Amino acid sequence: xxxxxxxxxTLALRELGHSWLSELAAHRAWTAACQAVFTVIAALxxxxxxxxxxxxxxxxRRSRAHRPSSLEALEQxxxxxxxPLVILVPAYKEEIAVVRCALLSAALQEHPARRVLLLIxxxxxxxxxxxxxALAGLRELPRCLQxxxxxxxxxxxxxxxxxxxxRARSATVAREELDVLAQLYGRAAVQVQRFSWRAGAGSASxxxxxxxxxxxxxxxxxxxxxxxxxxxxxxxxxxxxxxxRLAALFSVGLAAFERKLYENLPHEPNKAMNLNSxxxxxxxxxxxxxxxxxxxxxxxxxxxxxxxxxxxEFVITLDADxxxxxxxxxxxxxxxxxxxxxxxxxxxxxxSSIPAARGSLEYVAGATTDIQxxxxxxxTAFGATFWVGAxxxxxxAALEDIKTHxxxxxxxxxxxxxxxxxxxxTESSIDLIERGWKLYNYPERLAYSATPPDFGALLIQRxxxxxxxxxxxxxxxxYLAGAPCWTRLAESYFRSHxxxxxxxxxxxxxxLLALPVGNVRESFWLCLTAVPYFxxxxxxxxxxxxxWRDLAHVYALNLLLVPVNLxxxxxxxxxxxxxxxxxxxxxxxxxxxxxxxxxxxxAEYALLVMSAFALARDVAAHRWVHALFTASNTAFLGxxxxxxxxxxxxxxxxxxxxxxxxxxxxxxDAAQLPAAGEGSRVPVSSQSRAx
Numbered sequence: 101x102x103x104x105x106x107x108x109x110t111l112a113l114r115e116l117g118h119s120w121l122s123e124l125a126a127h128r129a130w131t132a133a134c135q136a137v138f139t140v141i142a143a144l145x146x147x148x149x150x151x152x153x154x155x156x157x158x159x160x161r162r163s164r165a166h167r168p169s170s171l172e173a174l175e176q177x178x179x180x181x182x183x184p185l186v187i188l189v190p191a192y193k194e195e196i197a198v199v200r201c202a203l204l205s206a207a208l209q210e211h212p213a214r215r216v217l218l219l220i221x222x223x224x225x226x227x228x229x230x231x232x233x234a235l236a237g238l239r240e241l242p243r244c245l246q247x248x249x250x251x252x253x254x255x256x257x258x259x260x261x262x263x264x265x266x267r268a269r270s271a272t273v274a275r276e277e278l279d280v281l282a283q284l285y286g287r288a289a290v291q292v293q294r295f296s297w298r299a300g301a302g303s304a305s306x307x308x309x310x311x312x313x314x315x316x317x318x319x320x321x322x323x324x325x326x327x328x329x330x331x332x333x334x335x336x337x338x339x340x341x342x343x344x345r346l347a348a349l350f351s352v353g354l355a356a357f358e359r360k361l362y363e364n365l366p367h368e369p370n371k372a373m374n375l376n377s378x379x380x381x382x383x384x385x386x387x388x389x390x391x392x393x394x395x396x397x398x399x400x401x402x403x404x405x406x407x408x409x410x411x412x413e414f415v416i417t418l419d420a421d422x423x424x425x426x427x428x429x430x431x432x433x434x435x436x437x438x439x440x441x442x443x444x445x446x447x448x449x450x451x452s453s454i455p456a457a458r459g460s461l462e463y464v465a466g467a468t469t470d471i472q473x474x475x476x477x478x479x480t481a482f483g484a485t486f487w488v489g490a491x492x493x494x495x496x497a498a499l500e501d502i503k504t505h506x507x508x509x510x511x512x513x514x515x516x517x518x519x520x521x522x523x524x525x526t527e528s529s530i531d532l533i534e535r536g537w538k539l540y541n542y543p544e545r546l547a548y549s550a551t552p553p554d555f556g557a558l559l560i561q562r563x564x565x566x567x568x569x570x571x572x573x574x575x576x577x578x579y580l581a582g583a584p585c586w587t588r589l590a591e592s593y594f595r596s597h598x599x600x601x602x603x604x605x606x607x608x609x610x611x612l613l614a615l616p617v618g619n620v621r622e623s624f625w626l627c628l629t630a631v632p633y634f635x636x637x638x639x640x641x642x643x644x645x646x647x648w649r650d651l652a653h654v655y656a657l658n659l660l661l662v663p664v665n666l667x668x669x670x671x672x673x674x675x676x677x678x679x680x681x682x683x684x685x686x687x688x689x690x691x692x693x694x695x696x697x698x699x700x701x702x703a704e705y706a707l708l709v710m711s712a713f714a715l716a717r718d719v720a721a722h723r724w725v726h727a728l729f730t731a732s733n734t735a736f737l738g739x740x741x742x743x744x745x746x747x748x749x750x751x752x753x754x755x756x757x758x759x760x761x762x763x764x765x766x767x768x769d770a771a772q773l774p775a776a777g778e779g780s781r782v783p784v785s786s787q788s789r790a791x
Contacts, residue, residue, distance in 0.1 A: 101632035109146050112625035116142070130202050131525050141608040142626060148605060151597045151635045156636060159543075162481050166543045174430050178212055178344050183428060183437070185214045186382070186412040190374045191420040192221040192686050196237045198550070199420050200303040203245055204295060205313050206418055207352045209429040212344070215353040215410070218242050221374045224360050231728055242354040252291045256357060259284055260347040263339070281342050285325035288349055289318040304454050308548055309423055317426050363394035364511040370684030371489075372519035374416060379499060380514040383411030391624035415494045421550035422451060428546040432493040435542060445498030445537035446529075450476040451490045451549040461744040464653045466551040470644050471637065471654075475539050484594035485539035489525030491547040502531040519677075521568030522684050526560025528629075530572060534579050537735050552687055555745045556694030556753070561687040566606075566668025569599040571676055603672075606665040610707075613714050614732060627725065636705070652736070660740035663703035691737045693749070698757030701750055708737050 112221050116139045122134035177183065191199055201219065206216045220239065226232045263277070296314040305683040330343070359365040359377035366373040381397075385405035389396045397407065414433060419423060432447040450473045453466030478665040479485050499516040518527045529539060576599060580592050638651040671682045688694045711734040717729035740751075 101151070102157070105149060105153065105629050105632045107144075108628040108631075112142075112629060113139075115625060131324045137611065139454040141611055144604045146629060147597060147609055148601055149629065151594060151601075152475065152633060153636060156584055156640070157479025157595070158478035159474050162477060162543045168544070169431070169434055174427075174434050175341070175345065177430065178348070179431060182434060182505045183211075183414065183433065184410060184412040185209075185211050185414045185416065185433065186410075187214065187216045187416040187418055187429075188219055188375055188378060189217065189418050189420055190221060190371050191238060192371075192374075193231075193234065193688075194238070194420045196241060197236070197303060199238065199306055200241060200245075201303075201309045201423055202420050203241065203354065204419060205423040205425075206416070207245060207249060207354060208292075208295075208313060208317060208426055208528045209416075209424060210345075210349070210426060211429045211433060212348040212351075214429065215412075216242075217354070217378060218354075218357055219374050220358045221360065221369075221371075221379055222358075224358060238626070239356055239358075242356045247352040248295070249350050249352055249354065253347070253352075254295075255287065256284060256346040256349060257351065260343040260580060267336070275333065277339050278331055278334055279646075280348070281339070282325040282329040284346050285321045285328065288346065289321035289325070291350065292321065304456060305421065305423060305550060307756055308454050312425055312548065313423065318424075361395055362397040364396045364398075366508050366513045367453055368508060368519060370519050370522070370524070371686075372515075372517040372524035372684075373513075376514060376516050376519075378409075379415065379496075379516045381407075382415075382496065386411050389701045412496055415488065415496055415499070417494065418494055419490045419549060421586045423454070423548045424491065424604060425546045428491075429493070431544070432548065435540065436495060438495065439635070441540075443536060443538055444540055445495050445532045446485075446487045446492050447538040447542060448488060448492040448540070448547040449542045449544060450488045451547040452547050453547050453551045456551065456553070459653070460553070461555060461558065461657070462551045462553045464650065464657050464744075465721045467641060467644075467646050467654055468657065469549075469551060471640060471644075473545070475638060477543055477599070479594055480539075480541040480543075482590040482594050484598070485529070485541055485589045486595075486598060487525040487529045487539055489523075490549045498532060498535075498537045501535050501537070502528065518612045519684070520681065521571050521672075522564045522682055523568040523572070525567065527575070529573050530575050530579060534575075544713075545669040548740075552694075554693045555660075555697040555749070557688045558661075559696050559700055560685045560694070562661055563664050563668040563671070564685045566602045566665040567675075567682055569601075570603060570669065570672040602665050603669045606662045606669070609659075609662060609667070612750045613711055613733065656736040656740035657744065659707075659737045660704060663700055663707060667700065667703075670677075695754045695756055696745070696749075698754050701745065701753050704741055704745065705739075705750075708734065708741060711737060 116135070120132055120135045120139065123135060171419060187209065189199070189202055189206060203218060207214075218238065218241065220235070222231070222235045222238065224235075226235055251699055256720050259280070263280075292314055296310055296318070357378055359374060360367055365377045385400040386397050386407040386409070387400045388406045389398050400406075414436065416424075416429060428449070432449075435441060435447050436444055451469070452473055453469040456462035475488065476488060503514050503516045504518070506515060517524050521527055525558075532539065552561050571619055573596070576595055579593075580588055633649065636649050641654070642648060657696060674680075675682050715730040715734055717726060718724075718730055
């Protein structure tokens with residue numbers, strides 16, 4: 101396919117060049133200029149075509165070469181020195197059921213020294229009754245789960261102690277110990293089933309937790325019980341290993357932390373600073389001090405401390421709407437600790453989408469996410485991995501290496517993850533590789549994340565994804581210029597495309613619809629260059645459980661997102677010109693529909709009208725190939741607007757926008773101010789000391 105694309109592009113480029121020279125010879129400067137622009141756009145789109153095919157080749161090669169480490173090798177984590185792991189789950193106005201799934205999947209990770217922290221970023225003193233109830237539920241959730249896990253861990257901890265007590269009294273190893281272990285693993289399976297009942301089976305996240313985490317985990321415990329029961333004998337080291345593992349299965353610390361309770365911690369409203377606030381506390385001892393109406397968190401020089409935060413060698417960051425498979429930490433920590441991986445800063449498995457109802461917006465948008473999983477796996481094959489922020493295992497030593505110091509509201513703060521742009525994971529990737537660290541995509545699906553269920557929520561997510569690449573590009577170019585170009589040729593090819601592709605593809609498509617060019621668009625070879633891309637894309641969809649017809653749905657959705665992506669690009673340009681940081685747009689994770697801004701709703705219809713006008717223009721000029729292009733785009737976009745936005749939602753969003761504009765600006769601004777009395781805060785020590 102790659103060779104076919106190269107041949108077709110070469111022949112198309114020959115035709116384009118010949119046409120351009122003909123226009124110049126005829127002194128038609130405007131047409132020649134338009135054709136030159138068209139050729140450049142076509143070349144940039146072909147760049148993306150090649151990137152997709154090459155990354156798919158890289159992913160396939162890695163998948164075939166991948167040999168998962170044996171269970172014995174993975175479980176060496178129980179034998180060596182302790183490697184503390186903390187799992188951070190940033191949350192802002194999340195549904196409790198969604199967060200519960202994320203916390204359960206995090207708490208059930210197999211690692212002997214793990215903690216799970218829910219980093220609540222809601223305003224500490226909400227105004228509405230609903231917000232107060234939601235915040236109270238989030239604060240209570242880690243306590244409830246901690247009680248459940250403590251009760252679950254108790255019999256296994258006691259069993260380990262009893263084993264060592266028996267060993268102290270007798271030097272022989274009895275066969276009955278294997279029967280005891282088998283019974284304990286059967287009990288562990290039953291305990292996991294109890295978590296299953298508590299998780300419920302209503303939402304997509306809860307169903308996925310059931311199918312991918314709880315059921316397989318219970319089955320693995322039963323299988324281990326059967327294997328131990330059938331084992332004729334075992335040495336002392338093997339028995340100690342099994343008891344140690346059983347004692348660690350449910351031994352986990354869960355707690356909540358709220359940075360906004362403290363005046364001197366960062367309050368910048370974005371995920372990066374929520375994570376940075378807690379990362380800066382690792383390994384420290386602190387006292388909560390009240391001055392006036394504000395609480396402060398200050399380092400405890402000596403003596404007692406109201407908050408003790410243990411150090412961690414590794415950190416997992418996990419979005420509140422994401423779910424980890426049970427072996428996530430076990431496999432990625434093992435990868436980090438392999439010889440030769442001492443400079444590995446980030447190990448991750450780019451998330452897959454949580455399955456949704458066929459044909460829905462959530463389903464189609466999830467298909468694009470699953471395709472990106474394959475692309476990111478291919479990036480690693482060419483040394484061009486980017487950190488994808490929904491989940492990742494981070495080495496704290498690497499974070500210390502890229503940290504910077506700053507001040508916010510007059511207080512000193514530490515930034516490990518840069519929040520200069522709203523795609524903090526992408527910029528941090530460049531920061532890490534600049535300092536000689538590496539990033540790695542593990543070639544298995546070990547994490548899942550929710551996809552926005554409606555156009556309003558998807559708009560916020562995808563506009564944020566499109567904002568920042570152009571700002572980060574100069575930093576990448578400086579890094580690439582620091583070594584001979586031939587040593588980083590492949591890395592440059594893929595990393596540069598990753599940062600500019602959203603701007604190039606969406607702006608290029610818009611220009612292709614609007615730019616009147618003569619016969620150049622009738623190139624048969626240029627049309628053929630797209631065939632391998634769409635065939636490969638459709639085949640990948642089918643291999644991941646989608647249908648061939650979903651290829652058309654994905655294309656329609658991508659057309660619908662053109663104004664959204666361009667909105668994010670414009671924000672990048674605005675920040676580059678003004679130097680003002682663009683506010684972080686959090687993706688809503690609520691059951692009700694998220695309203696879309698009227699500007700973007702109208703932009704969708706404007707794009708539809710423009711496409712229809714281009715079709716009429718092509719028909720009048722007898723440009724039949726391009727007429728087919730504009731006709732198909734018009735049909736796909738019309739389908740996307742009708743299916744993924746809908747006329748009732750359009751009217752509702754436009755009406756809501758009109759009423760909002762009629763509100764007095766001073767009343768609107770006042771509604772955004774923090775609630776009165778927010779300074780009277782309750783310190784975190786009254787909520788949880790298990791940080």
